[in-house]
Amino acid sequence: MARTSQASRRELRRAGTARQWLLLAVPTALVGVAFGWALAWPEGHDPASAVRAISLVLGSVVLGLAVLGWWSRTETRPFAQDARLWQLSTAIAAAWMLSEGLLLTMTASETDAESLLELSVGRFGQYVTEISAGRVGLAVFACTLAATVWSAVAFSYKDARSPMPVLVLAALALVARPITGHMSQQMLGSLLNVVHVLAAALWLGVLAALGLMLRSRGDWARWLPRFSNLAVWCVSLLAVAGVINAAVKLGGVSPLFNTGYGQIMLAKSLLLAALLGLGWWWRRTWVGQAAAHRISAEASLRRATFEVVAMAVVFGLAAVLATTA
Numbered sequence: 001m002a003r004t005s006q007a008s009r010r011e012l013r014r015a016g017t018a019r020q021w022l023l024l025a026v027p028t029a030l031v032g033v034a035f036g037w038a039l040a041w042p043e044g045h046d047p048a049s050a051v052r053a054i055s056l057v058l059g060s061v062v063l064g065l066a067v068l069g070w071w072s073r074t075e076t077r078p079f080a081q082d083a084r085l086w087q088l089s090t091a092i093a094a095a096w097m098l099s100e101g102l103l104l105t106m107t108a109s110e111t112d113a114e115s116l117l118e119l120s121v122g123r124f125g126q127y128v129t130e131i132s133a134g135r136v137g138l139a140v141f142a143c144t145l146a147a148t149v150w151s152a153v154a155f156s157y158k159d160a161r162s163p164m165p166v167l168v169l170a171a172l173a174l175v176a177r178p179i180t181g182h183m184s185q186q187m188l189g190s191l192l193n194v195v196h197v198l199a200a201a202l203w204l205g206v207l208a209a210l211g212l213m214l215r216s217r218g219d220w221a222r223w224l225p226r227f228s229n230l231a232v233w234c235v236s237l238l239a240v241a242g243v244i245n246a247a248v249k250l251g252g253v254s255p256l257f258n259t260g261y262g263q264i265m266l267a268k269s270l271l272l273a274a275l276l277g278l279g280w281w282w283r284r285t286w287v288g289q290a291a292a293h294r295i296s297a298e299a300s301l302r303r304a305t306f307e308v309v310a311m312a313v314v315f316g317l318a319a320v321l322a323t324t325a
Helices: 002-040 048-071 083-111 121-130 132-156 164-179 189-213 217-250 260-284 286-291 297-322
Strands: none
Touching (some): 002 048, 002 297, 048 083, 048 164, 083 132, 083 189, 121 132, 132 164, 164 189, 189 217, 189 297, 217 260, 217 286, 217 297, 260 297, 286 297
8 A cells, every 4th residue: 555655646747747848838839830920021020929939838727727627517526616726717817818918919019119128117008008909908908817817816715716707808818909900800700700710729738728727637637528528629620610710811722821821821821730640649649548548647638748849839830820911
């Protein structure tokens, strides 16, 4: 019994160390941004893309934690009652809020062609009250602030541990900018943007949440098959919405090769295709092994971390696409 207990503690320590590798999703998102800038050259680059990429990753994880909490509401021990979920949600939502605040300030200074240090309070106030992009950015910041506050309250008070408010706030914050972008001028454009963004956020966010919350082989056996079924829907919706968006924006095949936007879109599509192939292979191997308790929790965590980090590169490319003409 003592040996079993010691082995379990060692496994938990190793898993805790492995979870830290999920933090690589942030720098790899920046790698995706740098790759996108290189493909768009010499059209220039927008520094706000880097902050936007980080915001997308952080927001997706907040959404994923809330979805996992809601998803497990009928379980004997739902994740929403686990203080760890709310501790993580508070920390990540706070980081997301800070990145959105920085992004809002950067876009305000770019609008006035000023540096961040030269931006006055008055000019910033005009941006967030009189310009549409500023009002949207302020609404996004407000949602992230509310999600942070709710998570902090839920961490402290068990009676407030409902994941639905955070789920709604995170979803609204993620779709607010895309829903008002260029595709909103097309028929069903806003709906396609919502589907595209939420499908990607759920794919990355829920898998990251599993990596952060699951501790045992039994946990992975219970939750990985459920995520796999969700991922199939996410990938399908992501592909359909992405193809339609690309067709509307590019208007043909040749822009895929002779424009910066098209080359970024092509690179993003190829990476998504590679992730799709990896997902298909893991659905045939990893998911079955996990469901049958034939793979350790640490090994499942390593696979989840690899997929999350790889997806973060795609998020970086998507952030560049959002700021490329």
